[in-house]
Amino acid sequence: MWVIIAIVVLVIVLGLVVAARKSSERRTEHARERATSIRDESREHQVEAERTRASAAAAQAEAAEKKREAELLERQAGEHGTEASRADEDALERAREADRIDPDVTTDDDGVRQTGHDRSTDVDHDRSTEVDRDRDTDPSGDRDRELDTDRQHGDDRSERPR
Incomplete structure (x- = not known):
């Protein structure tokens, strides 16, 4: 055992x-x-x-x-x-x-x-003011050149009919 x-x-x-x-x-x-x-x-x-x-x-x-x-x-x-x-x-x-x-x-x-x-009382000033006014109303701008040319030759046509 x-x-x-x-x-x-x-x-x-x-x-x-x-x-x-x-x-x-x-x-x-x-x-x-x-x-x-x-x-x-x-x-x-x-x-x-x-x-x-x-x-x-x-x-x-x-x-x-x-x-x-x-x-x-x-x-x-x-x-x-x-x-x-x-x-x-x-x-x-x-x-x-x-x-x-x-x-x-x-x-x-x-x-x-x-x-x-x-x-503004100057004569030249009045003219340039008028030219400026024309430039505003004329779309072609031709009037400006014509007025400037006329002034140079002593011929003021700024009162030209439109």
């Missing part, structure tokens, strides 16, 4: 050892599969990180290009503003020159038009 008990105990111990070994192998295999899965996920995340990094670099390059374009446009706008200021100054200077030359306009030493002085 002791022999049978010893054999049964030996079979049970061997069964437990084999079961433990198989369980250990299963755990090891499961750990390998899990590690492989984690490595695959890691590679996918790394590829996605590289794509994101490439997108960020492309966006940064585009932003730098847009910044250069904006700076160029800003410089051009400044140049146009400077040109416009020069044109304004030129126009103002030409207007002042015209005021200096015009006998009907009083200007100061800088060519700035003075208000309050009226030369």
Whole structure:
């Protein structure tokens, strides 16, 4: 009987050892599969990180290009503003020159038009006012040239019938 008990105990111990070994192998295999899965996920995340990094670099390059374009446009706008200021100054200077030359306009030493002085009683002013009136009523503008030509020759036909 002791022999049978010893054999049964030996079979049970061997069964437990084999079961433990198989369980250990299963755990090891499961750990390998899990590690492989984690490595695959890691590679996918790394590829996605590289794509994101490439997108960020492309966006940064585009932003730098847009910044250069904006700076160029800003410089051009400044140049146009400077040109416009020069044109304004030129126009103002030409207007002042015209005021200096015009006998009907009083200007100061800088060519700035003075208000309050009226030369409308001058004969020449009355004639130019009449010419201006004729220009407004004659769409062809021919009467202006005729009146100006006549005045130059001393022949005032401003009272000519229309």
